[in-house]
Structure formats: structure tokens, C-alpha cells
Amino acid sequence: MKIAEVIDLKKTYHLGGITVEALRGLTLSFEEGDFVAIMGPSGSGKSTLLNLLGCLDRPTSGEYYLGGEDVSQLTDDELSEIRSRKLGFIFQSYNLIQQLSVLENIEVPLVYQGVSPAECKERSTKIAEMVGLGGRLNHRPAELSGGEQQRVAIARAIVNDSLIILADEPTGNLDSATGAEILSVLSSLNEEGKTILMVSHDEKVAALARSIIRLKDGMVVNGSQLG
Amino acid sequence: MIAFRIVRTIKVGLKSLMLHKLRSVLTALGVIFGVCSVIAMLSIGEGAGWEAQQQIKLLGSNNIIIKSVKPPEEEVANVERSRLLMYGLTYKDAERIATTVPAVRVVVPMKKMDKDVYFGSRRVSTRVVGTVPWYPDIANFQVARGRFITFTDMSRKKNICALGEGIARKLFTYMDPLGKQVKVGPDYFTVVGIMEQRAVVKKEGQENLNLDIYLPLSTARERYSDLNVKRTAGTFEMERVELKQITVRVNDVENVPITAKIIRHILKKFHKKMDYELIVPLELLHQAEKTKRIFNIVLGSIAAISLLVGGIGIMNIMLASITERTREIGVRRALGAKKKDIILQFLVETVVLSAGGGIVGVLLGVTIPSLVTYFADMRTIVTAWSLMLAFGISAAIGVIFGLYPASRAANMDPIEALRHE
Numbered sequence: 001m002k003i004a005e006v007i008d009l010k011k012t013y014h015l016g017g018i019t020v021e022a023l024r025g026l027t028l029s030f031e032e033g034d035f036v037a038i039m040g041p042s043g044s045g046k047s048t049l050l051n052l053l054g055c056l057d058r059p060t061s062g063e064y065y066l067g068g069e070d071v072s073q074l075t076d077d078e079l080s081e082i083r084s085r086k087l088g089f090i091f092q093s094y095n096l097i098q099q100l101s102v103l104e105n106i107e108v109p110l111v112y113q114g115v116s117p118a119e120c121k122e123r124s125t126k127i128a129e130m131v132g133l134g135g136r137l138n139h140r141p142a143e144l145s146g147g148e149q150q151r152v153a154i155a156r157a158i159v160n161d162s163l164i165i166l167a168d169e170p171t172g173n174l175d176s177a178t179g180a181e182i183l184s185v186l187s188s189l190n191e192e193g194k195t196i197l198m199v200s201h202d203e204k205v206a207a208l209a210r211s212i213i214r215l216k217d218g219m220v221v222n223g224s225q226l227g
Numbered sequence: 228m229i230a231f232r233i234v235r236t237i238k239v240g241l242k243s244l245m246l247h248k249l250r251s252v253l254t255a256l257g258v259i260f261g262v263c264s265v266i267a268m269l270s271i272g273e274g275a276g277w278e279a280q281q282q283i284k285l286l287g288s289n290n291i292i293i294k295s296v297k298p299p300e301e302e303v304a305n306v307e308r309s310r311l312l313m314y315g316l317t318y319k320d321a322e323r324i325a326t327t328v329p330a331v332r333v334v335v336p337m338k339k340m341d342k343d344v345y346f347g348s349r350r351v352s353t354r355v356v357g358t359v360p361w362y363p364d365i366a367n368f369q370v371a372r373g374r375f376i377t378f379t380d381m382s383r384k385k386n387i388c389a390l391g392e393g394i395a396r397k398l399f400t401y402m403d404p405l406g407k408q409v410k411v412g413p414d415y416f417t418v419v420g421i422m423e424q425r426a427v428v429k430k431e432g433q434e435n436l437n438l439d440i441y442l443p444l445s446t447a448r449e450r451y452s453d454l455n456v457k458r459t460a461g462t463f464e465m466e467r468v469e470l471k472q473i474t475v476r477v478n479d480v481e482n483v484p485i486t487a488k489i490i491r492h493i494l495k496k497f498h499k500k501m502d503y504e505l506i507v508p509l510e511l512l513h514q515a516e517k518t519k520r521i522f523n524i525v526l527g528s529i530a531a532i533s534l535l536v537g538g539i540g541i542m543n544i545m546l547a548s549i550t551e552r553t554r555e556i557g558v559r560r561a562l563g564a565k566k567k568d569i570i571l572q573f574l575v576e577t578v579v580l581s582a583g584g585g586i587v588g589v590l591l592g593v594t595i596p597s598l599v600t601y602f603a604d605m606r607t608i609v610t611a612w613s614l615m616l617a618f619g620i621s622a623a624i625g626v627i628f629g630l631y632p633a634s635r636a637a638n639m640d641p642i643e644a645l646r647h648e
Binding site: 056077080089096109116117 | 231235242558559563566
């Protein structure tokens, strides 16, 4: 089943008189259960693509169907709604909220869905245990290692039963051992059926995905299927 | 459920304030001070205004009080030697006013002299007031025991007197003064009445009515010439004054201004010098009200400015705080926060700061007047409306000055925010 599809997606920026065509008409589709690595040199548009797929931005033209729904022209409020219900984000620098505990951090997407505090706590605790953080629920991000913080981020990205996890250089701030751990968590999530789109500049990391899309100058250059 | 979301967002805002307790308190200080000082100042103003009004009401708003005053130019010449000076209101003035001025209901002439009053070996230096039987009604000053001067006393020029509560106590202590005789000059007067206690007005130049002794005007006129000898430190003055005071009651408060004008006109016609003055309590009342209004406006402006400064302080801190938390805002947006969630989160902070400051300010503002009353012996009145006004404005400040920073936070581009720092 096509979980996400973009048709002739274009994004153009106007920066002080200069026009930058970040994406020049991409047409892609993703199936449920895909694990895709998006690669390319800087300026290729991979961050832009991730932002658009993550509904953090709207395309200049083209269509984006997420879970069968055309989300390309939705309002800001509607996109926020989509993000809290259907998407999960993992960032290179974890981006946890420092004043909140591990449990509270995982709950955030559910809070913005309007879920009751009791249910928030229940679901978040279960997810936390799934990623091996059961004993750290009341700790602050500052008290966790990098790997643990990223696992909180992963938990946060799946607590809302998201359709797609969007990961931007998830192992960028981690050493190779911890990075490998995180990637194995992602892999097992994917084996359970989660769709993951990952941006990476590291070939070794990308190799752990199941397919690679390469971008250059805002266009797809070479997609390859791995294993 | 929207309710859960709102409650959680409010909790986040509160938590953020608690995290930086010192900063929150310092930020709220402007509002606390503004609110507190407004309430305290207004209460002092209300108290002072009330006192002034009460004093004036005692004089009677339907009354016009005409007093004899020593004409100014004579004052200087009198310093070195004793001289006989004649001035002031006359019996004829009283008659004229009573008969010719419309709207005048009653005229009470009063003759006042400084004399020593004796009972046995006790002596009190006080004022002897010669007046008419209807004086108590005009002056709102009734007899507590016995009776006042009657028409018979007047027509027969009887040697009777009524004593003020204070002088009765001083001369008689625990004895019953009624029926006894006091000595004024060479004459004896039988005490027929004791006046009620009158509130002493704590202002210099105001007389303490409790020490006066009242005689029939006719008796006073006959026994004592209009000559009054005053012994003050160093000088020795003699003056001839027929009436020290005429109190006029006007039939309706509406007619007071025009009646005052007529009386001024009459007196001017028949007096060569400015040896009298008119005190119109109604005018004083209006003046007092006007003064109070101006006072309140000035206070209000000061308060508005200080609250404005407090609000700007809050806005400033919020802008800084939001800049610090740009990343967090981006993250929340990425996770599904709508613009209004962000606005609510930060608005909660400013409103809690300003409303909280308002509450603390109100609490302080209510205790300070009590301290002022205790230590400075001044009346203060804290009004409910001043509390509500001050608190309401402080809460509004939170919303007004919080809206700009909060909307800036909400309108940040999430992608930019995530890249921040």
C-alpha cells in the first residue's frame, strides 16, 4: 500500500532577490514498511524533501499524498494536526525538551492530540519500555547519554502510531557503537512494519536501509534497491 | 479533548515560571509595586478626602457661616502697643440678613469673648458664647442633659448658662453641674444644661467646641460690653466686636450659592473694611470633591505609568525567554503544536506573572494603609473598587504585553527554529 506519494514536487526559495530551486519536480512513492535512505551532497535538496515530507513546509507546486490524503495545500493548523497524528521525527541533535522528564518528552505528540493524561502516561510508559528506557522514565535529558536521548526521540516518534518516521542524520552525533545500536532499533521497528525515511550522508549508515534514493541539484539521480 | 491539551499547556507555562523563580519574581516586581502603590495611595487619598468631607458636613451644607475677622492693615500697627480696635459683624447685619435676604430660614448670631470661668477654686480660661435658643439645631449640636437657652431666658436676660462637655468636666469633675453656679467676671450663672460631646477637629485654628460656655445673647450683650480684652504673650489687645459670628441656614441647599452672593453684597455695602469672611461649607464641599477627583486622576496616571513600565518589563523578559527557547518551540511545532498552543503556553506565563504580581500587590496594598493609620494616625479607606480595578488592570497587562512575544513565538518558522543555536 502506498503510504506516501509525491507527484512533481517543486520547492523554490526566494532569498533576497536570488531564486533557489531546491526541488525541481520530484515524483516518488513509498510503500508501507519501506526503509529508505535519502542521500546526496549538500544543496541537493534532501533536507528540503524531508521537511516537505514531514509537513513542516508546503511545496511551491506539486502534490503530496500522505496516507491517501492530499496534504500539499493544507492550512498551518491542519498540518500541525497531521504532524501530531501521522508523523514522527528523529533529529541529529535529539531535540528533546530539557525541562521535561523522559516520560513527559515521549508524551508530547499525544498531548497535542488532546489525549487524556492517564492514557498519555500509559502509552508512553509502554513505548519507553519497548526501546529499553523503562528505568529512566523520570530522568531529565541532561542526565542521559547520547544514545539514550536518541532512544527517547525514537519512542516519541512512534508513541502516536505514526505512519512514517522521518529521521534526519539520526546517528550524526553518536559514536559508531552507539550509532549501530540506534540503527538496529530502527531496523527492528521497520521489521515490525514501521515505514522509515532517513536522510544520511554516510554510505555505511545508508547501507542499513533497504533502498537508497540519491538526489542532486533538486532531482533524483539514481535510486537503487538493496537486498 | 481540547480541555486536556489546554490544561497541559497551562501546566507547561507554570512549570517554566517555577524553573526560574528569581527571574519570575523580579519580572513581576514592576506590577507588584505599581498595584501596591496605587491601592495604598488611593486609600490615603480616600481617607483624607473623607475626613475633609466630614469636617465640612459638621459645619452644615445648608449653612453659611459669616465670621468677623480683624482687618489686615490694622494688624501691623497693633504689634507694639495696645489699642482699641473696632471691627466685625454688627447686630444690624444680623437683622438685615434675617429680614431682607430671601431663602434665609434662620439666622443665628453669636457673640464670643475670652473669659475666665470659675467654679469654687477651679478656673478655666475659655470662650463665652452669647447666642440664641435655636443655635443647637443649626450647629447640629444638642444638649445632652438639662436644656439650652430659651426664649424666656432671652427676653428676661436671665443669668443662666449651658456648659460644653469639656468645661463641665474640668470644673465639676464628678459632681452634677446642673443647678450649680459658675462665675464669669463679676456675675454668677446657673447651669441649666450640658452639651453633648462634639468630635474635636484636629486642625489648628479650629475651635474645640467642648470647652465653650453658652449664655443668652441678650444677657451677654448686657453684662459684657462689646469690649474684648485679649492677653497673648507679650501683647495686650483690646477690641470691640459686636458679633463674632453669624450662622445662616438657607432653606434649600440649591439656594446656597445665590444666598451667599446676596449676603456678600449686603455686607460689602455696609462695611468699609474687609472685616468679615464668609465660609460656605457647600462651596468647600465642592472644592474638596474637585480636589479629590484631581488627586485620583494624578494617582491614576502615576499608577498607569508604573504598570506600563511593569508590563514592558514583562514583555522584555518574555522576548528574551522566547529567544532562548527557539529550539524548543520548533520541536513542539514539529510534534504537532498549533500556533495557538504556543501562544497559550507563553501567554500563561505573562498572565500568571502579571496577575500573580497583581495579587501580591493587592495584599501589600491592603496592609500598608493599616500601617499608615497605625503609625501616622491618619485615616485610610481601602475601597473594593480600587482593589478590583488594580487587579483587573494587572491581569490585562499580562495579556496585552504578553500577546506580542507569544505571537512572535507562534509565528516562528519551525524549520528555522529547529536550526537555531
